[in-house]
Amino acid sequence: MSDAIAQAPGARTRENYWRTNAAKRRVRRRYAADRRLQYYGLGSIGLAIVLLGILFSSLIFSGYVAFFTTKIGLTIYLDPNVIDKANPGAANYRKMARNAFFTYFPEVTSPMERRQLGKSLSSGAPYVVRNYVIAHPEEIGDLVDIKVPLSDPFDQLSKGVIPREIDALSGDRVALFNVLKRRGVLHVENDKAYVKADVYINPGDVPEGDVEAADYQRMVDEAFRTFYMRAHSRAYEEILSQDVASAVKARVLADPALVGKTIQVNLPLSKHYDNLARTGEAKVLNPRFSSEKDLQWFDSLKKRGLLTTHFTWELFFNADSRFPELAGLSGALTGSFLALLVCFLLSFPIGIATAVYLEEFAPKTRWTDFIEVNINNLAAVPSVVFGLLGLAVFLNVFGLPRSVPLVGGMVLALMTLPTIIVATRAALKAVPPSIREGGYGVGASKHQVMLHHVLPLALPGILTGTIIGLAQALGETAPLLLIGMNAFIPSIENMGLLQPAMALPTQIFSWADSPERGFVSRTSAAILILLSFLIIMNAIAVYLRQRVERKW
Amino acid sequence: MNDQSKAFTMEMDKSGSVASDTVMNPHKVTSRKVSVFYGLKQALFDIDLDIPDRAVMALIGPSGCGKSTFLRCLNRMNDTIPDCRVTGEIKVDGRDVHDPDLDVVELRGRVGMVFQKPNPFPKSIFENIAYGPRIHGLARSKSDLEEIVISSLEKAGLLSEVKDRIHEPGTGLSGGQQQRLCIARAIAVNPELILMDEPCSALDPIATAKVEELIDELKKNYCIVIVTHSMQQAARVSQRTAFFHLGILVEEGSTADIFTNPTDKRTQDYITGRFG
Numbered sequence: 001m002s003d004a005i006a007q008a009p010g011a012r013t014r015e016n017y018w019r020t021n022a023a024k025r026r027v028r029r030r031y032a033a034d035r036r037l038q039y040y041g042l043g044s045i046g047l048a049i050v051l052l053g054i055l056f057s058s059l060i061f062s063g064y065v066a067f068f069t070t071k072i073g074l075t076i077y078l079d080p081n082v083i084d085k086a087n088p089g090a091a092n093y094r095k096m097a098r099n100a101f102f103t104y105f106p107e108v109t110s111p112m113e114r115r116q117l118g119k120s121l122s123s124g125a126p127y128v129v130r131n132y133v134i135a136h137p138e139e140i141g142d143l144v145d146i147k148v149p150l151s152d153p154f155d156q157l158s159k160g161v162i163p164r165e166i167d168a169l170s171g172d173r174v175a176l177f178n179v180l181k182r183r184g185v186l187h188v189e190n191d192k193a194y195v196k197a198d199v200y201i202n203p204g205d206v207p208e209g210d211v212e213a214a215d216y217q218r219m220v221d222e223a224f225r226t227f228y229m230r231a232h233s234r235a236y237e238e239i240l241s242q243d244v245a246s247a248v249k250a251r252v253l254a255d256p257a258l259v260g261k262t263i264q265v266n267l268p269l270s271k272h273y274d275n276l277a278r279t280g281e282a283k284v285l286n287p288r289f290s291s292e293k294d295l296q297w298f299d300s301l302k303k304r305g306l307l308t309t310h311f312t313w314e315l316f317f318n319a320d321s322r323f324p325e326l327a328g329l330s331g332a333l334t335g336s337f338l339a340l341l342v343c344f345l346l347s348f349p350i351g352i353a354t355a356v357y358l359e360e361f362a363p364k365t366r367w368t369d370f371i372e373v374n375i376n377n378l379a380a381v382p383s384v385v386f387g388l389l390g391l392a393v394f395l396n397v398f399g400l401p402r403s404v405p406l407v408g409g410m411v412l413a414l415m416t417l418p419t420i421i422v423a424t425r426a427a428l429k430a431v432p433p434s435i436r437e438g439g440y441g442v443g444a445s446k447h448q449v450m451l452h453h454v455l456p457l458a459l460p461g462i463l464t465g466t467i468i469g470l471a472q473a474l475g476e477t478a479p480l481l482l483i484g485m486n487a488f489i490p491s492i493e494n495m496g497l498l499q500p501a502m503a504l505p506t507q508i509f510s511w512a513d514s515p516e517r518g519f520v521s522r523t524s525a526a527i528l529i530l531l532s533f534l535i536i537m538n539a540i541a542v543y544l545r546q547r548v549e550r551k552w
Numbered sequence: 553m554n555d556q557s558k559a560f561t562m563e564m565d566k567s568g569s570v571a572s573d574t575v576m577n578p579h580k581v582t583s584r585k586v587s588v589f590y591g592l593k594q595a596l597f598d599i600d601l602d603i604p605d606r607a608v609m610a611l612i613g614p615s616g617c618g619k620s621t622f623l624r625c626l627n628r629m630n631d632t633i634p635d636c637r638v639t640g641e642i643k644v645d646g647r648d649v650h651d652p653d654l655d656v657v658e659l660r661g662r663v664g665m666v667f668q669k670p671n672p673f674p675k676s677i678f679e680n681i682a683y684g685p686r687i688h689g690l691a692r693s694k695s696d697l698e699e700i701v702i703s704s705l706e707k708a709g710l711l712s713e714v715k716d717r718i719h720e721p722g723t724g725l726s727g728g729q730q731q732r733l734c735i736a737r738a739i740a741v742n743p744e745l746i747l748m749d750e751p752c753s754a755l756d757p758i759a760t761a762k763v764e765e766l767i768d769e770l771k772k773n774y775c776i777v778i779v780t781h782s783m784q785q786a787a788r789v790s791q792r793t794a795f796f797h798l799g800i801l802v803e804e805g806s807t808a809d810i811f812t813n814p815t816d817k818r819t820q821d822y823i824t825g826r827f828g
Contacts (some may be wrong), residue, residue, distance in 0.1 A: 440632055
């Protein structure tokens with residue numbers, strides 16, 4: 001103490017060391033670093049949540065429409081003369097459905113128009129009627145009301161997914177047009193738009209003074225090109241109407257003296273550009289409809305209240321279809337279920353047995369080390385490689401059939417095994433050694449300690465690993481594509497372990513590839529369903545973990 | 553009560569009466585030239601130690617001196633440690649524990665063990681105790697098993713405390729109760745020898761006192777070997793004490809002798825607190 005007093009104030013003593021400015025700065029910096037670390041974490045969590053939110057909202061936004069279908073009620077007479085009671089599936093239901101539909105439009109009589117009108121009805125409508133009759137054979141001879149779906153474009157139109165009209169001109173065409181606008185050469189006369197251009201009547205284009213045979217198109221092109229000196233494409237050429245040359249020709253024919261002079265001509269625009277110039281927009285009928293009549297018929301049905309919106313049970317209970325309004329996931333769900341069943345039955349016992357051997361029995365040798373390292377690495381092998389392996393081994397060597405859930409499940413099991421083994425080993429390692437000692441201490445043998453004490457305690461971890469592995473397998477696409485598990489299965493009646501099938505992710509893959517507008521929302525809806533299965537599986541994993549977990 | 557449990561009870565009575573009239577009993581365990589290696593490292597050097605029946609033998613010594621290792625040789629618990637090798641001869645009841653004909657499971661049935669940290673199974677109190685008799689086939693019926701559980705709990709002095717919650721998890725008990733549950737679990741298989749590896753080091757003084765009382769009670773019927781760090785505990789509960797140092801058995805004798813009149817300087821230094 002006396003030493004401290006003896007020292008000069010401000011000296012580096014233990015008492016004042018923590019009060020120097022440098023020390024205070026250090027403290028401030030340390031606090032700032034702590035806060036920064038926290039903000040980095042918050043930032044990345046926030047980013048993840050935002051991205052997840054975007055993913056889900058876009059999926060829901062584009063997918064929710066698939067859960068609703070527009071249907072029209074048809075009153076159909078199930079004519080006993082047409083439908084054979086013994087074999088009700090064979091009748092001409094297409095004709096029945098169409099004729100019932102045509103009664104709403106008695107004024108449409110010509111075969112051409114009827115063909116067009118018939119396209120408003122889903123191509124799957126006859127099957128809906130047929131299935132109804134097969135399910136209710138006692139109603140043959142009755143007048144029945146059956147709701148059948150509209151075809152995809154009309155379904156989408158009714159749900160407001162696609163517009164009646166679309167922009168006739170793409171953005172870059174509009175940009176080309178705006179060049180003219182900026183130059184101020186556009187003007188409208190008598191409800192028609194023109195480009196004011198100076199056309200030089202080039203004597204070189206008038207062969208031997210024959211004004212009749214002169215190439216006026218070339219002269220107009222020359223003049224018009226001056227507006228687009230820097231354009232790389234010749235897309236602007238479609239701006240002018242086809243008959244611009246005749247306007248010039250008429251002028252020159254009237255006054256042959258104009259040859260060699262430059263005249264100002266009003267060049268008419270082609271149809272869409274003309275609309276764009278006069279009204280500021282150019283629309284055409286959505287090409288998914290064949291003519292305005294389609295829309296008129298649709299509006300008429302709508303006005304009469306014949307169209308109703310229903311929940312799309314087909315999405316869950318129908319198998320795949322070429323018609324989006326009838327396509328469903330039941331085939332894919334069945335296929336996925338069968339494949340996952342095979343995957344679970346193979347990977348769960350093999351995985352646990354492997355993990356228990358490696359963790360509890362295997363001697364520490366170079367071989368077991370090698371196996372261990374390889375199992376850990378297998379968990380990181382891209383799934384497509386497992387698909388190739390399945391293709392090479394199961395299909396080519398063992399000669400198992402293509403596209404079947406058995407092989408799909410086997411390939412998925414290969415993929416799931418490392419996950420289960422790693423998770424099981426971690427769970428076994430986490431069982432405190434005191435439990436094993438207690439077991440051995442009362443004279444339990446090795447297998448008794450394993451089965452009675454260690455495995456039950458490791459079970460939550462094992463189950464979690466297994467369910468996460470299965471959830472991964474459920475979402476796996478590439479290996480299934482390689483063994484052909486993306487078959488088109490329009491009916492689930494004959495599905496089995498050795499029958500061709502598709503799975504949820506491959507179904508999504510093939511729908512995503514389809515051009516019909518309805519498959520866009522169907523794809524999103526299928527992804528939502530896949531995600532909800534994954535969420536359910538993970539929730540089960542969490543529940544099981546908390547349920548089975550015991551404290552010690 | 554059926555024949556087996558009657559025999560069980562009779563044996564208890566008999567041994568109890570024998571214990572009271574003799575202080576120095578025949579040796580339950582004899583060990584000759586026991587050495588233990590962990591890989592290349594030798595942990596115990598030629599231990600010769602005889603342990604009397606129906607008495608408490610305390611093994612004391614500084615940390616890492618090999619007393620726990622020796623204890624674990626007696627029921628071949630060291631088998632579960634990879635790379636651990638035991639040489640020499642250990643006889644329990646005149647039978648070599650390394651005899652290839654001897655089943656290690658049977659040995660561990662005859663030699664119960666209580667560990668440093670209470671380690672009840674994460675099951676009910678009943679199941680904790682019933683587990684040993686069940687795997688050894690000691691009970692022929694459900695009532696037999698209940699009999700064994702009740703008597704074990706009683707012998708461990710736990711019955712009155714847990715009577716009403718015998719089907720509740722054993723892990724819900726206090727530390728001291730858990731340790732006594734582990735003792736009850738060990739005696740449920742009717743062992744001849746009970747090994748205790750620092751059974752009180754994780755307990756508070758009151759729980760320690762209870763376990764010590766229990767040990768005192770149990771020594772009437774069992775041969776007990778206890779490893780302890782507390783010299784007071786060794787002095788309180790044991791009749792004989794062995795002092796280990798750096799893998800060597802330095803001195804062995806009656807507890808009174810070791811603590812009042814040690815012959816080796818190292819023993820004296822240790823018990824007077826000069827090292828350890």
